[in-house]
Amino acid sequence: MHGAWKSVLKPMLIISNWWRRLFPDQIVKPVEPVECPTTFERAISETGYGKFNYLLLLAVLPAGWASVYSSTSISYVLPSAECDLKLTMFDKGLLNSMSFAGMICTAFVWGFLADTVGRKKIMFYGYLCTAILSFASCFSRAAWLLILFKFLAGVIISGPYAALMSYLAEIHSEHLRSRVFMWLGVVFSLANISIPCLAWLIIPGKWSWNFFNGWLEINSWRFFLAVCSIPEFTACVAVSFFPESPRFLLAKKRPEEALEVFKKIYSINTGRHPDTYPVKCLEEEEYFTSSAEDGLVKSLKGSWKQIQPLFQSPNLLKLILIASIQFGGTVGSNSLRLWMPQLFSMIETYTAAHPTPVSGRTATICEMLDSSKYINNVSPSNNTVPACTESIVNSTVYINSIVIALTGVIGYSVATSLITLVGKRKLMVFCFAAGGSCCGILYWAEDSNGILGISSVFVALSSIGGATVTIVIVDSFPTCLRTMAVSVTMMMGRVGAVVGNILFPVLFGLGCLGPFIMIGLACLTCAVLTLLLPRKEKPALLEP
Template sequence: MALIGEKTQYHVVATTEREDDRSTETPVDFEAAVSATGYGLFNVLLLLAAIPAGWTVVFDTSTIAFVIPSAECELDLTLFRKGTLAAVTFGGMICTAFFWGYIADQVGRRHLLLFGLILDATCNIFGSASQSYYIYLAFKFVSGVIIGGPFAILMTYIAEFHAERHRSKVLMWTGSLFAVGNIAVPALARAVLPLPWSFSLFDNLFVFDSWRIFLIISGLPPLIGFLTIGFLPESPKFLMTNGNSSEALKIFRKMYSMNTGKSADTYPVKALQLQERYVQKRNASVHSGISSNPNDPQKVVFSKRKSMFSTPYIISIFIVNVVLFASTSGMQIMKSWLPQLIVILNNFDPKESEGLFSSPSICEKLNADAIEAFRTETAVANKNLTKGCVPMAVSPTVYTNATIIAASAVLGSFLAGFIINKVGKKNILFICLVAAGACNFALNWSPTTKVFLILCSAIIALTGISTNAITAMIVEVVPTNLRATAVSISVMTGRLGAVTGNLLFPILLNLTCDAPFYYIGGFLTLAFVVTIFLKKHSGKLE
């Protein structure tokens, strides 16, 4: 059943006083329209505006690693509580991932980004004032709930302003610029945390020392992102998908004018086709009951889910998710716990190793009894026997080392991007998984703290590269019409790996120091083994 006047709604014709000779009133699709805008100033400003928004998740998930050593006594942090704080933001992201995806399709990319960024900034600022562990934990969880959706559609938002010939290159550079946020976090910690800053509000009801001020400053990326994204338009792809071709055409004209320096009236495209999804949605609205249309969106989604769990693809999906779980778990454990481990190693008392025939191993330095002995001796020396918690000294070198390690990991991933096509994604994956697993097994035998840091740096870099490699391989092992769903599942699996790793690490560390390192190394080895069976798909659904 056709709608009255349906043909007149399939495109929007823009009339101008002066038309370019190349212009046409024949409706064109999204790819043709965005290609006609070119590449220039608008695209550069878009990328710059997206950086603070992209850094938001990096800050939300990484700052806790540098706060834990300083806030240990104030928040009464046990090892398990530290692991929970490191994991809870990822847990919040998992809980609402699919919900945000639905909302993004209903209200638009830009509106969701703005809503999420301003709420996250607010959450971070109020969270910095938390005077108890449980309140701060709640704020970290809510932060994960809020930012999980906006970050997931940020790359989609950027992609929908670029033509196909520029899209892959732009997304690669975008990912690299977002990764620089991993360097910015420890660098900011180095600049703020060692300083004796402090102020109070409401007659000392809320006391803000350096680590709380660090959290306030860490809330700036989402706030800046809110301001910069606010100057950008809605995704023209989203507008066309929802039937608003006239507004999409205005955006394309603006992009064309900024990129070429020419008048918007000379934009060659004068009419836009409605997206197929919108036409199907509108046609479906005139039917009652369950549609018999084979292209019905609900049936298409059901068909995709059914195909994903069929024999040709279930093995590939399983292998991809095993690798992502192992790589993300290993990477996030090291990123979250490395500053704390460095603090413990720096505070190791050489007296504890007296009587040993050789230099103490890393695990002997991380021994819980030795740490407790240090605390007791410090309390006695300070004549502070009644105080329940004696904070460890946090040297500025902790943050300096973390900055160097983050920079080396980002540089490693950047260089791997240049050689991955020459060496092959699967070969890169093999090398990174084996090397990262070997580094984990070797951690306890590090002769010095410096060697330990080098191995940790290698683990972070190698697991980061393997995560990027296996994500890129989804294109080769999953058909196009299943790819978006496969990527969504893989993102969830990676976050689940981060949650599981951060919760298990303190439990295993309390049992025996070797256990958490063997856990990471063993999982990475398993990932290497299953990757052997990863095969490319035929490109067709059976």
């Protein structure tokens, strides 16, 4: 029995020691009472880093997965649902982009609400409503209905995602913030790994359940959509156990409540009594707000007064530049990433139809795709309606998707250390420039393993570059404008996702080269724009 416990505890000790090396500041040393009033950065640093932060990262897992599942799960359904819902290539582009289109419509609304009513409420109710809509989407019997559900889910998920970004920034001290956001990227990558695994487990099953005398049929791909709503329900429950952001409470002139939150975090992290927290009073932060009781006109005026500084110098120029980078980066990463399951399915369809090389040479990726995209346009001899032939969706399609996601995890893990060594700007320039180069090389790829390798590196680099943009936003704007800035920038990113996913099938219909040019140029443009980002001034060191 002793040996069994030892075998269990040994890996736990290894993980614990590794985590302590990664976050060396988690041990809180005794300090003298801090001089009043205390700034937020000093107050949050006095809470230390420990159990509360670990529990928060654990809660972020389903929350991050919910955001990824909401926008990505549909891409694994398209090859299997194309005959059931009579999907065209343009329909598939709409389905890939509808979640992002919904996010665009409410970007300003959610940003204002999160900065007005709080981060926690937006996350709780947002994840709950998204879960309900995601579950309902599995009952869609027509393409337009599935498109509508994905649009509405996108409308809702925009709020909790933006609130989550601000919450993580406001619950960690500045020197840990970059690493936490990089680990959030790891969470997203783990979600991207779990989706193809889940799809591989469920979708290939040739089973179905009929309800209401055959009016409703629940088959494997519908069941997959239902299962994808589980992280959203779980995130709703997880965030309910955490307090409101203390920085939001400070900005809303509620310092007593913010101090209680700091004490709670301090007590959980250190195991000491909350009254031993060295900070006794907090410095309020300037914030523009309005009350809903003042009436619609006054509320709108107050809302504009709240966000007006965001569209004035010097914030406006930074906002335009960062939003442009987010737009281009999302055109690159999300277009190819969301279409990869469909493209892999088309490659497998071509390979099955041509087991031996044509004309004694290996086909390029464009020759495979150009050949496969016409498979459903062949009409039977006695009917003018094209016959629907499902693309081949085998284990290779899902394994390739898993490999791409694993590459992202490795990339984020490396970037977590590099970002503190080389800086955000240099990391972004490298990721976008190298990603654009990979996209150009992919056009001439012939070997299937080479296609997979290049695609994996591209998706990882472009995703890391896009994730780093969020850190730049947090560092560039004050608390009272941060969530709104995140919402505006994310909105531009989602516009890029919509534009990219709609243009992809259009350009693909004209020729295979078009999508690769679009994605490659978008990434290279982002690399150039990153060089124009203003450098952040280093803050003065805090006095002990």
